[in-house]
Amino acid sequence: MNLNTIQKAQAAIKAACDKVGRRIHVMEVCGTHTVSIFRSGVRSILPEGVKLLSGPGCPVCVTDQGYIDVVIELADRDDCLIATYGDMIRVPGQDGSLESRQARARIVLSADDALQLARANPDKTVVFVAVGFETTTPATAVVVQDAARQGIKNFCVLCAHKLVVPAMQTLLSARNDRIDAFLCPGHVSVIIGYEAYAPVVDQYKRPCVVAGFEPAGIMEAMAEICEQVARGKPELKSMYQAVVTARGNAKAQALVAECFDVTDAYWRGIGKIEQSGLELKPRYEAFDAFKRFGITEIPGQCNTGCRCGEVLCGLIDPKDCGLFGRACTPQSPVGPCMVSSEGACAAWYKYGS
Numbered sequence: 171m172n173l174n175t176i177q178k179a180q181a182a183i184k185a186a187c188d189k190v191g192r193r194i195h196v197m198e199v200c201g202t203h204t205v206s207i208f209r210s211g212v213r214s215i216l217p218e219g220v221k222l223l224s225g226p227g228c229p230v231c232v233t234d235q236g237y238i239d240v241v242i243e244l245a246d247r248d249d250c251l252i253a254t255y256g257d258m259i260r261v262p263g264q265d266g267s268l269e270s271r272q273a274r275a276r277i278v279l280s281a282d283d284a285l286q287l288a289r290a291n292p293d294k295t296v297v298f299v300a301v302g303f304e305t306t307t308p309a310t311a312v313v314v315q316d317a318a319r320q321g322i323k324n325f326c327v328l329c330a331h332k333l334v335v336p337a338m339q340t341l342l343s344a345r346n347d348r349i350d351a352f353l354c355p356g357h358v359s360v361i362i363g364y365e366a367y368a369p370v371v372d373q374y375k376r377p378c379v380v381a382g383f384e385p386a387g388i389m390e391a392m393a394e395i396c397e398q399v400a401r402g403k404p405e406l407k408s409m410y411q412a413v414v415t416a417r418g419n420a421k422a423q424a425l426v427a428e429c430f431d432v433t434d435a436y437w438r439g440i441g442k443i444e445q446s447g448l449e450l451k452p453r454y455e456a457f458d459a460f461k462r463f464g465i466t467e468i469p470g471q472c473n474t475g476c477r478c479g480e481v482l483c484g485l486i487d488p489k490d491c492g493l494f495g496r497a498c499t500p501q502s503p504v505g506p507c508m509v510s511s512e513g514a515c516a517a518w519y520k521y522g523s
Contacts, residue, residue: 172386179389180215186396187219194220194399195348196392197341197484199334200355201228201512202383208521210385212392220396223346223484224514226337226437227355229302230257231482231506231513234436235470237330238263238506244297244328244463245271251291252276253284254299257510260503264470281309285317288325297459300327304361307331307448308422311429314450314457328459329449332435334358335366336446342374345440345483351377351395353388356410363418364408371404382410429454436469438506439479478505481514488518495519 187194198204204224207213213222226232242263245252252268252275259268259277268275278284281298288296300310310327317325338352354367359380367378377398381391391409398404408414426448435447450458460467476498477491488494488507498504500516507515 175386176215176389179386179393180217182393183220183389183396184217186393186400187217189400190219190396193218194396195223195350195484196220196353196395197223197225197346197349197351198353199225199227199338200353200358201231201510201514202357203227203353203355203381203388204514205512205517206383206385207388208517210388212385212388215389216392220392223349224481224488224517225341225352225484226440226482227334228482228507228510228512228514229306229332230255230261230510231478232332232337232437232439233258233261233301233330233506234438234467235263236436236468237328237470239265239470240460240465240467241268241297241299241328242266242271243465244459245274247274249295250274251287251294251296252299253278253287253296255279255301257512258299258301260509261506262504262509281306281313282316285313285322285325288317288322292324295324295326295462298325298327299330301330303332303334303355303358304426305357307430308361308425311425314429314454317457318454323456326457326459326462327450329430329447330435331430331448332437333432333446333448334362335369336443337437337440338367338370339374340440340443340446341483342370342376346485349376349484350399351379351404353391353395354378354380356380356382356414359408359410359414359418361419361422363416364406364414365416366418367406371406375404377404378406380408380410380414382412436467437482439482441469476505478507478515481507488515489522491515
């Protein structure tokens with residue numbers, strides 16, 4: 171940890187806050203940032219003039235309740251085997267979770283593991299629970315292409331991949347206009363490039379600064395953000411220059427464009443966001459679980475009392491939810507923000523005190 175860098179950033183943040191004359195609200199749009207900020211103690215060393223908001227940066231957390239219920243519905247079919255990343259196994263639906271259906275669900279570490287599961291179980295249709303932002307989407311595209319090329323017919327994808335920038339725009343226009351700036355995600359930005367955030371800066375006049383995950387890098391990015399707010403001149407900037415370029419990974423972008431079309435999508439706590447999700451192109455519709463099983467996703471109703479949606483929009487802190495730490499804990503979660511290792515509620519529970 172570079173203490174000199176951190177101390178300089180602290181001083182710059184405080185000076186900017188003093189100049190602005192009010193609290194500066196910065197939203198981190200990455201679950202890994204949320205956890206790193208808590209674990210490293212960054213929150214505790216930020217001046218009082220800056221307030222961090224945890225945004226919709228956890229893929230599991232933003233997945234709409236209706237999608238979770240579809241997954242559970244498919245898990246109850248005798249002819250299906252669900253392949254899912256680990257955190258999804260415990261997310262509650264209206265009729266329990268995949269954890270109570272482990273005979274028909276398998277945890278996988280990659281999209282390719284899901285395809286291997288289909289090869290190993292030819293008598294079942296393996297449904298891959300494809301959640302995540304731009305970071306994980308290319309891997310799903312690869313396995314869909316592999317399945318098509320190899321003629322693996324007992325494999326399909328229940329796609330819930332989402333795009334980060336439309337959610338940021340919707341938050342500012344419809345849900346939380348007190349956000350002064352965004353600490354932009356490192357992993358996603360590797361794929362899309364920092365220029366992807368230009369609409370947020372141009373249309374909404376909010377600084378967008380990409381950061382890595384080390385404390386010094388996060389603090390430098392926070393200092394840059396606060397100084398931009400103080401100057402009144404929002405800009406795009408990457409403080410993670412070793413891996414994030416202006417235009418991102420062209421090969422990964424081309425791979426995604428080959429397999430997916432952009433479509434409207436439901437987000438927990440936000441609702442339907444136009445052009446914020448992905449669906450398989452018609453040429454790959456044989457691998458689309460929604461089409462294969464004739465399922466129409468509808469927005470789901472969240473559990474009574476759960477305020478994950480407000481947490482994801484930065485409207486409240488997890489501790490402001492009446493269930494937090496009482497009825498809702500990592501051992502007995504009510505909402506996905508307490509389930510996921512990148513969830514804001516889980517981070518607050520583990521590190522918040």
